Amino acid sequence: MKHKNLLTQEGYNLLVIELSDLKKKQDHLVSQIEDVAQPDESGEDGLVTQLKEELEVVNEKIDNIENVFEDFQIIADGECNSLNEIQLGCTVKIKLSNDGEKKFTIVSHLEADPLTNRISDQSPLGKALIGKKLNDEVEVTAPVGKIIYKIVSIN
DSSP states (O other), rough: OOOOOOOOHHHHHHHHHHHHHEEEEEHHHHHHHHOOOOBBBBBBHHHHHHHHHHHHHHHHHHHHHHHHHEEEEOOOTTTHHHSSOOTTEEEEEEETTTTTTTEEEOOTTTTBBBBGEEEETTHHHHHHHHHHHHTTTTEEEEEEEEEEEEEEEEO
């Protein structure tokens, strides 16, 4: 059975923009290929080959996003507060054992971006946090060993 693709509203909006940008790029690449598709005696032009390869990558990305949109659900804002436990879409502040704090938003793998502190619910930390409550401690195995985090806030 196929699972619904769960997205935050922000993640959905970003995918819509990405899909639009990819379709514009697709049209541009097709146009470029048509303009330069005059093969010489030795066969197809190297530029045409490069453009076709780039078009193939763009088409694959478009297909992936369209597949997500075939069966998705947007996670309601505020669901974290009503459930009192960490779910997709929650922003969580955790305290590290060395007294440092970090803030993460738990999102689906489709939206994960560690650079913006959006971690996947399928990552080791994401899996450990799902279902936990305020002041719970979670243990995560990392390459440096086991790390214990305490949940300081859930938004």
